[in-house]
Amino acid sequence: MDGCCRPGWCQGSSQRGSHTSNEVPHLFTEDRKPWRGILLYGPPGTGKSYLAKAVATEANNSTFLSVSSSDLMSKWLGESEKLVKNLFELARDNKPAIIFIDEVDSLCGSRSENESESARRVKTEFLVQMQGVGKDNDGILVLGATNIPWTLDAAIRRRFERRIYIPLPEAAACATMFKLHMGSTKTDISDKDYRMLGNKSSGYSGADISIVVRDALMSPIRKVQSATHFKYVRGHMPDDPDTIVDDLLTPCSPGDRGAMEMSWMDVPGEKLKEPVVSLKDLDLSLTRTRPSVNLDDIKNYEQFTADFGQEG
Structure with a gap:
């Protein structure tokens, strides 16, 4: 996927990402702010993880922290929230940094009546960390990847300011x-x-x-x-x-x-x-x-793109 098969947004997004504000801070002043969150979504096997790594390669002066949702989940009470908090603190200590979370839907799915209290706390902690209340999140870019973007919690979806469709x-x-x-x-x-x-x-x-x-x-x-x-x-x-x-x-x-x-x-x-x-x-x-992808899946992605995203 790297090189000749890489969509054009990859270079642009990485160059416009939060690490750029550290290299040329005078370009990012007042209302012109770098992206804090980018969501990559599309069918399985389209190279979303490879694209995230390509961003990290181009941003060679940035710390790249790559985790899967399962890495942040623990059976112990309160441990998952700590893992989320520690991940963001590690990024803040090593700015400029890129946090890549694969299968982010597993961590931040839509709220439901049957949702456990621990799942709610994890989502709340993730929202707090992405919003950066009382913290300095300048120089941090959060990249998320998902095959099922329509299952994301609405508040989480809004935190990913750019939502980019990676099609077949x-x-x-x-x-x-x-x-x-x-x-x-x-x-x-x-x-x-x-x-x-x-x-x-x-x-x-x-x-x-x-x-x-x-x-x-x-x-x-x-x-x-x-x-x-x-x-x-x-x-x-x-x-x-x-x-x-x-x-x-x-x-x-x-x-x-x-x-x-x-x-x-x-x-x-x-x-x-x-x-x-x-x-x-x-x-x-x-x-x-x-x-491995059927026509109904493609229609779902296109509808989500029409409602919330943009073409890659």
Whole structure:
């Protein structure tokens, strides 16, 4: 997600965040104040956590404190409130600082009649700390991430002054993700092929694409294990890439010229040449791996954005 797949808001928000006021304080005077709270929301697997880390990387002079809601919850009475308070005090002692809270909805969900007293106290403490009553919160940016923003307590939601929708990736970003996840794996897939895969990946999250590629990367192993025939080919020795030989064995169809009936167990390990990952492999994996986000979910995010947020 970092670099080429990063939305443009990431750089802008980090540069306009609270740490900037420490670098150029004369830009932030009177009514011009840096953002104190930013909420990242969107479908699972769209890289909200990666984006938060990207902000921290760009704000390299800031202390980055990353926690999950579960890190702040304790079964002991009063302990959760102390953990929340200690987190903010640690940030104040190490300003400029960025506090990132993943799955913030678990900590700050909507109030209900069935809510426990301890959950209410935790939310109250979180509100107090974010508001900074009697405290100096200048130089502190709170980043929250959630997959279900509509469950947030209304008062908490207001504390996150910017609420940014991180949607599913567009075709170009999907194509880039396919290429990034393939890494240095040997393949005959071209940039045009990657663009075609990106166009076919509407509705897939970054995490979904990662799973598609992982499945495709296993395809050569499946071909080797299921093959009934092998043939000799020219190639680099697996244990000595500088040496080229003519007697490597690779899976083939029974009708191929030079095909020999044998199983992979009959092939010496140093002579086995695995097939490359092909476009067909990725296309097949894409067909049998369904998106994890459905249309109803997308409608909920779009409605929340229309009511409370903004596009990323």
